[in-house]
Amino acid sequence: DAGVTQSPTHLIKTRGQQVTLRCSPKSGHDTVSWYQQALGQGPQFIFQYYEEEERQRGNFPDRFSGHQFPNYSSELNVNALLLGDSALYLCASSLEGQGKNEKLFFGSGTQLSVL
């Protein structure tokens, strides 16, 4: 049973560029959340997708956008990259029926470096 898979594992971009990160949820899961983890910090909630809609959004600018596909996989897009966007981006999946997605399963993340 494959867990949450994310691609790519590492990415280097320059300021102003755009980036797309991808996530496949754990088999059987239907909800995908994205988190940003800066070095030495806890993960910060970006947004959550369920039924191909953004259900809740954290305190992130609209340069951060996402999408969920019919097969439940998801993408995170970041436009006009800033140096401060350098972080580990984590995807987490869960099953809607399990009480407001309490049991999150995280992928290993995409390490984004913005130069």
Add this chain to the structure above:
Amino acid sequence: QQQVKQSPQSLIVQKGGISIINCAYENTAFDYFPWYQQFPGKGPALLIAIRPDVSEKKEGRFTISFNKSAKQFSLHIMDSQPGDSATYFCAALGGSNYKLTFGKGTLLTVNP
């Protein structure tokens, strides 16, 4: 606004000792409190979780103690092992929120 405060930032324990990590929260709407373990290069993994209707939950060597009136909860790792060396995060969820709010993490080092 940091809604979940975690301490200490780092902790060094000898093998066989007890590791204790503390968290405090502000939002009384929180009703689910998980702890996550993260190894370098990996995503966080759910370790153990508690709801406010119980004061303690134990799973193997890991115990959560919960004090609802003080709005505090803690993780105790008994008989700590070098393999427990990792970063531990407390978190909270509740109200109409779908987002998990994390503490800043505690880097635990267990010396052999």
